[in-house]
Amino acid sequence: xxxxxxxxxxxxxxxxxxxxxxxxxxxxxxxxxxxxxxxxxxxxxxxxxxxxxxxxxxxxxxxxxxxxxxxxxxxxxxxxxxxxxxxxxxxxxxxxxxxxxxxxxxxxxxxxxxxxxxxxxxxxxxxxxxxxxxxxxxxxxxxxxxxxxxxxxxxxxxxxxxxxxxxxxxxxxxxxxxxxxxxxxxxxxxxxxxxxxxxxxxxxxxxxxxxxxxxxxxxxxxxxxxxxxxxxxxxxxxxxxxxxxxxxxxxxxxxxxxxxxxxxxxxxxxxxxxxxxxxxxxxxxxxxxxxxxxxxxxxxxxxxxxxxxxxxxxxxxxxxxxxxxxxxxxxxxxxxxxxxxxxxxxxxxxxxxxxxxxxxxxxxxxxxxx
Numbered sequence: 614x615x616x617x618x619x620x621x622x623x624x625x626x627x628x629x630x631x632x633x634x635x636x637x638x639x640x641x642x643x644x645x646x647x648x649x650x651x652x653x654x655x656x657x658x659x660x661x662x663x664x665x666x667x668x669x670x671x672x673x674x675x676x677x678x679x680x681x682x683x684x685x686x687x688x689x690x691x692x693x694x695x696x697x698x699x700x701x702x703x704x705x706x707x708x709x710x711x712x713x714x715x716x717x718x719x720x721x722x723x724x725x726x727x728x729x730x731x732x733x734x735x736x737x738x739x740x741x742x743x744x745x746x747x748x749x750x751x752x753x754x755x756x757x758x759x760x761x762x763x764x765x766x767x768x769x770x771x772x773x774x775x776x777x778x779x780x781x782x783x784x785x786x787x788x789x790x791x792x793x794x795x796x797x798x799x800x801x802x803x804x805x806x807x808x809x810x811x812x813x814x815x816x817x818x819x820x821x822x823x824x825x826x827x828x829x830x831x832x833x834x835x836x837x838x839x840x841x842x843x844x845x846x847x848x849x850x851x852x853x854x855x856x857x858x859x860x861x862x863x864x865x866x867x868x869x870x871x872x873x874x875x876x877x878x879x880x881x882x883x884x885x886x887x888x889x890x891x892x893x894x895x896x897x898x899x900x901x902x903x904x905x906x907x908x909x910x911x912x913x914x915x916x917x918x919x920x921x922x923x924x925x926x927x928x929x930x931x932x933x934x935x936x937x938x939x940x941x942x943x944x945x946x947x948x949x950x951x952x953x954x955x956x957x958x959x960x961x962x963x964x965x966x967x968x969x970x971x972x973x974x975x976x977x978x979x980x981x982x983x
């Protein structure tokens with residue numbers, strides 16, 4: 614008889630994980646905006662480390678952990694989790710800085726920016742449908758590694774973007790990125806789930822998704838910090854190249870330091886406005902190229918993790934697991950046959966002979982399958 618497991622809500626694990634993630638993201642953002650030696654940043658990062666350590670202790674000792682750490686003994690689960698976390702760190706951060714590029718540098722409105730960004734999603738969705746049958750014949754290691762490398766190549770191709778880059782020149786690069794993502798990501802969660810026992814499949818999927826969200830939260834924080842720092846560092850040089858110096862250049866750099874690159878658009882610079890905005894755009898592009906390079910490196914690391922940790926499945930395949938489920942149903946059907954055939958004569962209004970004959974046919978079919 615099936616007995617549902619009586620799991621309890623893991624309050625200590627929930628609280629320590631939430632505190633650790635929140636403190637980590639806050640610390641990274643504040644460190645980039647101010648300084649990593651600032652008191653609030655140091656406190657946040659210390660809280661993140663302490664809470665993360667407590668989470669590990671709680672999950673190891675808890676009777677009903679929300680994330681069984683023994684899952685990480687599976688190289689396939691560990692590999693898929695690392696891939697999805699690193700991949701989302703780089704990709705979500707990339708989309709964040711790309712949206713700033715489309716708005717601040719190319720001066721596009723929301724609709725025009727959306728038309729460009731949706732190319733990634735459209736190609737990714739189409740490729741996701743195509744890659745499904747391939748996943749049954751090709752190793753997940755090959756698929757995920759190839760997808761991540763294609764995505765990394767697409768990001769590197771975007772480092773040539775400029776102020777006047779055309780829609781067509783941008784479109785094929787974004788389509789290439791969507792192609793890589795559509796190849797890699799449909800396979801990641803299925804790999805994580807198939808790498809663990811069936812009773813832990815839900816936990817594996819949830820854990821994989823949690824690390825995906827962690828990478829997605831850290832991506833804009835990390836790459837946004839790199840973008841702002843690089844742009845601020847290179848802005849004085851670009852202002853000098855544009856012929857702006859003295860008090861005007863100083864007021865621009867002070868405004869950027871206080872309110873970011875967008876603050877320059879609200880300044881009254883008179884005839885110097887065009888040259889100032891040009892210098893800001895060039896400084897932004899310097900930061901963008903750094904972010905794209907870092908994102909590409911992260912995806913290469915994700916591809917390396919997939920190549921090293923994802924091995925060809927040694928446990929039951931998807932088809933094998935399906936057969937196990939069917940076999941279990943067959944055993945249940947045989948037990949049902951035995952139970953009903955013994956007691957069916959005592960049930961009023963039942964055509965016993967026909968019912969027993971039907972049950973025997975079921976038993977014969979299940980026996981043939983097994």
